Each structure stands twice: as structure tokens, then as C-alpha cells.
Amino acid sequence: MSFISIQGLTVAFDGTQVLHGIDLEIGRGEALGLVGESGCGKSVTWLAALGLLPGKARVGGSVKIDGEELIGASRTQVERVRGKRIAMIFQDPSSSLNPVHRVGRQIMESLTLHRGLKGQAAKAEAIRLMDLVGIPSAATRIDLYPHEFSGGQCQRVMIAMALAGEPDLLIADEPTTALDATIQAQILDLLSQIRAETGMAMVLISHDLGAVSAVCDRAAVMYAGRIVEMNDTAALFSAPRHPYTRGLFDAIPEIDGDRGRLKPIHGTVPDPRALPQGCAFAPRCGSADTRCHTRSPEPQAGREGGLLACFHPVAWAVPLMTSPQGIPA
Amino acid sequence: MTALLLEARGLVQQYDTSRGLFGRATSVRAVDGVDLQVNRGEILGIVGESGSGKSTLGRMLLGLERPHDGQVLWQGQPLPAPYSAAWRSLRAQMQLIFQDPLAALDRRMTIADQIGEPFIIHGLAKGAEAMAKVAGLMARVGLRPDQAGRYPHELSGGQRQRVVIARALASSPRFIVCDEPVSALDVSIQAQVVNLLRDLQEQSDLTMVFISHDLKVVRNICDRVAVMYLGRIVEEGPSDVIFSDPRHPYTQALVSSIPKAGTGLSHRVILQGEPPNPAARPTGCAFHPRCGAADRACALEVPVLELNRGRLTACLKLRATGAQAA
Numbered sequence: 001m002s003f004i005s006i007q008g009l010t011v012a013f014d015g016t017q018v019l020h021g022i023d024l025e026i027g028r029g030e031a032l033g034l035v036g037e038s039g040c041g042k043s044v045t046w047l048a049a050l051g052l053l054p055g056k057a058r059v060g061g062s063v064k065i066d067g068e069e070l071i072g073a074s075r076t077q078v079e080r081v082r083g084k085r086i087a088m089i090f091q092d093p094s095s096s097l098n099p100v101h102r103v104g105r106q107i108m109e110s111l112t113l114h115r116g117l118k119g120q121a122a123k124a125e126a127i128r129l130m131d132l133v134g135i136p137s138a139a140t141r142i143d144l145y146p147h148e149f150s151g152g153q154c155q156r157v158m159i160a161m162a163l164a165g166e167p168d169l170l171i172a173d174e175p176t177t178a179l180d181a182t183i184q185a186q187i188l189d190l191l192s193q194i195r196a197e198t199g200m201a202m203v204l205i206s207h208d209l210g211a212v213s214a215v216c217d218r219a220a221v222m223y224a225g226r227i228v229e230m231n232d233t234a235a236l237f238s239a240p241r242h243p244y245t246r247g248l249f250d251a252i253p254e255i256d257g258d259r260g261r262l263k264p265i266h267g268t269v270p271d272p273r274a275l276p277q278g279c280a281f282a283p284r285c286g287s288a289d290t291r292c293h294t295r296s297p298e299p300q301a302g303r304e305g306g307l308l309a310c311f312h313p314v315a316w317a318v319p320l321m322t323s324p325q326g327i328p329a
Numbered sequence: 330m331t332a333l334l335l336e337a338r339g340l341v342q343q344y345d346t347s348r349g350l351f352g353r354a355t356s357v358r359a360v361d362g363v364d365l366q367v368n369r370g371e372i373l374g375i376v377g378e379s380g381s382g383k384s385t386l387g388r389m390l391l392g393l394e395r396p397h398d399g400q401v402l403w404q405g406q407p408l409p410a411p412y413s414a415a416w417r418s419l420r421a422q423m424q425l426i427f428q429d430p431l432a433a434l435d436r437r438m439t440i441a442d443q444i445g446e447p448f449i450i451h452g453l454a455k456g457a458e459a460m461a462k463v464a465g466l467m468a469r470v471g472l473r474p475d476q477a478g479r480y481p482h483e484l485s486g487g488q489r490q491r492v493v494i495a496r497a498l499a500s501s502p503r504f505i506v507c508d509e510p511v512s513a514l515d516v517s518i519q520a521q522v523v524n525l526l527r528d529l530q531e532q533s534d535l536t537m538v539f540i541s542h543d544l545k546v547v548r549n550i551c552d553r554v555a556v557m558y559l560g561r562i563v564e565e566g567p568s569d570v571i572f573s574d575p576r577h578p579y580t581q582a583l584v585s586s587i588p589k590a591g592t593g594l595s596h597r598v599i600l601q602g603e604p605p606n607p608a609a610r611p612t613g614c615a616f617h618p619r620c621g622a623a624d625r626a627c628a629l630e631v632p633v634l635e636l637n638r639g640r641l642t643a644c645l646k647l648r649a650t651g652a653q654a655a
């Protein structure tokens with residue numbers, strides 16, 4: 001049985017549907033990447049799954065953790081399951097650090113709540129965690145307030161807080177976007193190392209495809225409230241099948257090779273209040289035909305593994321990179 | 330022909346903070362002696378760790394901040410004092426584009442009015458002529474005519490950044506500092522904006538300083554790159570070679586940390602030790618406590634940026650006299 005099982009998850013705000021049925025399974029210790037353009041529903045998926053959306057949101061479908069249903073469960077039941085096993089690093093650091101409390105105290109509270117550590121033991125562990133995420137002079141800065149840290153440092157304090165509870169699942173929503181390359185590398189390394197040591201599962205939400213491929217076993221690509229492609233990272237990155245996935249890869253500049261013009265996906269994501277008919281990506285897609293403009297493709301298991309929702313997938317014989325096994329023509 | 334447009338000589342910026350870690354007043358050297366030349370028509374990239382002084386340097390190049398020490402020369406002449414009359418007339422030729430387009434735009438004004446504002450401010454055009462120019466600018470940055478009456482929150486992030494760029498172009502600038510112009514955008518939209526900046530530079534002989542922590546974008550758009558660490562330039566060279574053959578140990582760590590699609594973490598040089606803190610600058614080479622190649626001399630002597638084996642670097646280990654190192 002999967003550790004987390006999400007089925008047909010839907011979300012609507014003020015009558016506008018923004019999630020159109022998400023199906024996802026995550027095993028114990030697994031790392032899943034979630035990518036896609038701004039507004040496609042990455043954050044909302046997990047906020048809905050964990051019961052963290054505002055009251056006006058209409059949530060449907062099923063979310064089970066270790067077999068226990070969360071959708072429709074009582075608030076205390078959801079909080080019990082969530083608090084014990086799941087930690088979330090939010091996209092916006094200012095939303096989860098309390099500005100009037102010293103950061104050390106906030107980490108120590110989490111240590112007391114989840115691991116029963118108190119006093120000097122909690123303090124020592126808090127300093128160790130701050131050290132671990134690369135906060136300079138952790139021992140002397142534990143008594144500072146959030147505004148006395150830079151944006152990137154606040155983000156690292158949140159990572160320390162999330163790790164304090166030794167969760168079974170860490171949901172990291174853009175955990176490294178405010179960080180520069182070397183610190184980002186350090187944080188991704190740290191997360192991988194902790195996974196290896198503790199068997200923690202992880203969902204990494206990021207628009208940085210490089211970061212996802214570096215630390216995730218599997219990745220799902222979302223567009224306009226749906227998962228359009230999902231596969232092992234190796235397969236997805238060596239031979240993306242959905243034109244949208246392919247477009248995302250093609251838009252990234254190379255770090256070697258020629259310095260020619262970039263290849264953007266033309267147009268922008270649709271407004272969820274006015275989704276196009278048929279496949280939501282069709283208006284921006286080079287291979288769309290009349291069928292794509294009238295019918296919405298269902299996700300199907302691909303011949304090469306994974307899931308794909310597209311009538312005209314990118315030819316399998318045109319890999320982005322040479323795969324180790326070679327790709328049959 | 331490479332003609333010098335802008336030159337920085339020994340630039341220093343120092344900020345005084347009223348309260349330090351132990352309650353004393355401290356001063357932070359955000360920029361600590363930068364020499365830099367920007368040639369007409371080139372795009373110069375500035376990269377480096379957060380807090381290394383990139384934005385501060387950019388503001389000083391535009392004369393938005395008076396340097397603590399050193400000077401900026403525009404076509405050989407010192408920049409006039411900020412907000413003086415001479416500075417104002419020069420300002421039309423120099424523009425700043427920064428990260429958050431929503432913060433740079435007025436929520437209550439239509440985008441056409443905002444793009445046209447510089448015409449009014451600098452007395453360049455009015456009435457029907459100004460409207461025609463706004464339409465031309467919008468077309469140039471890829472905005473549709475029907476979007477003229479929209480407000481900033483009715484546009485996507487990429488479209489907003491186009492509005493900011495159109496407004497920056499309104500006064501026909503010759504020099505633009507872009508400070509993290511695409512960091513807040515999706516990769517797909519980022520590519521649109523990067524292409525736009527490249528086109529503008531080619532079509533109108535614009536000169537740009539492009540500050541970003543996205544090294545892949547910097548490599549794509551920039552002709553030359555300067556790498557900063559704690560307020561100083563530690564390496565400088567053409568972007569073709571700086572990423573394929575980084576020489577300074579910090580540049581090497583920076584380049585190795587770029588996540589590549591399809592590869593794991595194994596090839597990275599993970600930096601040890603404390604991230605840099607300008608309020609507590611290490612002695613000697615500021616990078617030495619985190620450097621794998623450092624020895625005792627590195628803790629004592631501050632390396633200067635000089636030509637070592639065909640590359641400008643500031644590293645004692647790369648010095649021509651100690652050429653066997655590295």
C-alpha cells in the first residue's frame with residue numbers, strides 16, 4: 001500500500017475549478033518532483049490534501065495517509081495525522097515564521113512538540129539544525145528575530161523547523177528559490193542525505209527542473225490543474241512525451257553548447273475562469289489538431305511506463321539526451 | 330569597435346548599521362574596491378553569492394547611490410551627483426529594471442499611461458505623438474494593442490515585465506542595468522523575456538549590465554561575466570569560457586553547483602564553512618576559509634584582480650609566479 005494515496009482530488013474557489021482530478025501515489029521514502037508553470041495548481045494540491053486551504057475552497061476526492069482518509073475528516077483528526085508525520089515548507093517564508101518570536105524558540109517548540117526535547121537538549125539540537133542548513137554563527141544567532149535574517153536565511157530556518165519533527169513526509173514548496181546556486185546545492189544535498197539516513201519521503205515542488213532531476217525518483221508535470229505527464233525522472237528527462245514537458249525543457253538555456261536564442265513556449269497559461277475547450281494546452285501546442293481543441297485527453301499508462309495525457313505525444317525516437325540503454329527507433 | 334561607455338574605478342560602498350550583533354554600531358562594506366569597464370553595445374553579467382554586493386554595484390553604476398569611495402565615469406566624465414540637474418538629464422539615458430515588476434508598476438494606472446510617463450517627465454512627446462510612441466513600444470516588447478487599457482494585476486508576470494521594459498525603453502536609454510529581471514518568471518516566460526532583451530540589444534546598440542543568480546541565463550545572454558564574492562570581483566572573462574573553464578576556486582564551486590537536468594548531485598563542489606558575511610570579513614582573501622586550495626599566505630594577503638594566464642582572477646594560487654598551482 002502507498003504511504004500517500006490521492007484520488008480524484010478537485011478544488012474550486014468561488015465557483016472556479018482550479019484542480020480537475022489529481023491522482024498521485026507516493027511510497028515510503030520516495031521523492032516525487034512536481035513541476036509546471038505558475039498557477040497550474042502545484043501548491044493548491046498539497047494545501048488541499050493537508051486541509052490547509054481557506055474555508056471558501058471546495059475540495060473533493062480522496063486523500064489517504066497510511067490508509068486513513070483525510071478529506072471530510074474532522075479538523076482534529078486531520079491535524080493529528082498531519083502533525084505527527086508530515087511537515088511542509090511553504091513557498092512564502094514570511095507566512096510560517098512568527099515575526100514576534102525568536103527563531104530559536106520557534107525551532108525548539110517544534111522539537112518539544114514532536115520529539116519531547118526540552119531545555120538545553122532542545123537548544124543544542126536547534127543550534128545543530130541551524131548549523132546543518134548553513135546559518136552562519138548559529139549559536140549566537142539563535143536568539144534573533146526573523147526580520148534580522150535575510151530572505152534566504154529565513155527560508156533555511158524554515159527548513160530547519162520542518163526537519164525538527166523528523167517527519168515521514170516533507171513537502172517542500174519551492175524551498176530553494178530565494179537562494180543562490182551554491183547554497184541551493186547545499187540544501188538539496190542536505191535533503192538527500194536526510195532522506196538516505198531516515199527514509200523520509202519528499203515532495204519537491206519547483207520550477208527548477210534541474211533541481212528536481214537531481215533529487216527526485218519520479219516527477220509529475222502539471223498544467224492547468226491536471227497532471228499531464230508523470231514518470232521516473234530518468235525516463236522523463238531523457239525522453240519527455242508531452243509537448244508541454246518538452247517545451248519546458250527546451251526553454252531552459254544550456255550551460256554548455258551554443259548560446260543561440262532561447263526557445264520559449266509561446267503564449268501564457270490559461271485563466272482558470274476561461275479554460276479553452278478540449279486539451280487546455282492545445283492553444284499553445286504545435287501539434288494540436290481539431291480533436292485536441294474539442295476533447296480533453298485522459299491520462300493513460302504509457303508503453304514505456306509512466307502516465308501521459310496527450311493525443312499527439314512527442315515521438316519517442318527523439319530523445320533530449322542519449323539514454324544509457326539507447327532508444328529504439 | 331569596442332568603445333568604453335562606462336567605467337568604475339575603485340568603487341567602495343559602506344553602510345552603517347546602528348546596531349551590530351553585540352549592540353555596537355558596525356559598518357558593512359557591501360562593495361569593497363571594484364574596477365569595471367563596460368563597453369558600448371555589450372551585455373556584461375554580474376554573478377555571485379547573495380549579499381556579495383551586486384545590486385549595490387548596479388545602483389552605483391547608475392549614479393543612484395553616491396559611492397563611499399572611488400568613482401564612476403560615463404564616457405570619460407565623472408557621473409554628476411545624484412538628483413542634481415546634470416544627473417537628471419543624464420538619467421534619461423540610463424535605466425534600471427529590477428526583479429519584481431508588480432512593485433515597479435503603479436496599480437492604479439493603465440499600462441499605456443505608465444509606458445508613456447517618461448515622455449511626459451522628460452518632455453519628449455505629448456498627445457497623439459506620445460500615444461503613437463506608446464503603441465510602438467508595446468509592439469516592440471510583444472504586448473498587444475488591446476492590452477493598453479489594462480492594469481498591472483490583469484497581466485501575467487511575463488507581460489508585466491514587458492511593461493517595465495517598455496517603460497525603460499521610452500526615454501531611448503543607451504545603458505540599462507537589469508537586476509534579476511527574470512528570476513520571478515517561469516522558465517517558459519523567462520525565455521520570452523531573455524529573447525526580447527537580446528533583440529533589443531542587437532537592434533538598438535543598447536549596453537546592459539545583467540545581474541542574476543541564474544547562471545544558465547547569464548551564460549546565454551551575456552558577452553562577458555564578472556564574478557563577485559564579498560564585495561570584490563574575483564574573476565572576469567568572456568561568458569563562453571568562464572563557465573567551461575572557471576579558474577577561481579569560488580567560480581569553480583559556483584559553476585559546479587548548477588543543477589543539470591538528468592544528472593545527480595555527485596559532481597558538485599559543496600562549499601564548506603560559513604557563508605560570507607560582509608560584517609565579519611575574513612582577513613586576506615575573503616574566500617580563504619571556505620577554499621580547498623588556500624594556505625597560510627591566503628589568510629594574510631588580499632589578492633588583486635590581475636591577468637593570470639590570460640584570465641582576470643584575484644587569487645594568490647593562480648598568480649603567474651606560482652603558476653604550478655591549480
Ligand SMILES: Nc1ncnc2c1ncn2[C@@H]1O[C@H](COP(=O)(O)OP(=O)(O)OP(=O)(O)O)[C@@H](O)[C@H]1O
Nearest residue numbers: 013018037038039040041042043044045054091272
Ligand atoms: N486562496 C485562493 N483563492 C482563490 N484562488 C486561489 C487561491 N489559491 C490559489 N488560487 C488559484 O488556484 C490556482 C492554482 O494556484 P497554485 O498556487 O496551486 O499554483 P502553483 O502551481 O503553486 O503556482 P506557483 O508556481 O506560482 O506557486 C491559481 O489559478 C490560483 O490563482
Ligand SMILES: Nc1ncnc2c1ncn2[C@@H]1O[C@H](COP(=O)(O)OP(=O)(O)OP(=O)(O)O)[C@@H](O)[C@H]1O
Nearest residue numbers: 344345357359378379380381382383384385386607
Ligand atoms: N541600504 C543598506 N543598508 C545596510 N546594508 C545594506 C544596504 N544595502 C545592502 N546592504 C548590505 O550590503 C550587502 C550587499 O547587498 P546587495 O544587495 O548589494 O547584495 P546582492 O549581491 O545584490 O545580493 P542578492 O543576490 O541577495 O540580491 C549585504 O550584506 C546587504 O545586507
Ligand SMILES: [Mg+2]
Nearest residue numbers: 042043044091
Ligand atoms: Mg505555488
Ligand SMILES: [Mg+2]
Nearest residue numbers: 383384385508
Ligand atoms: Mg541583489
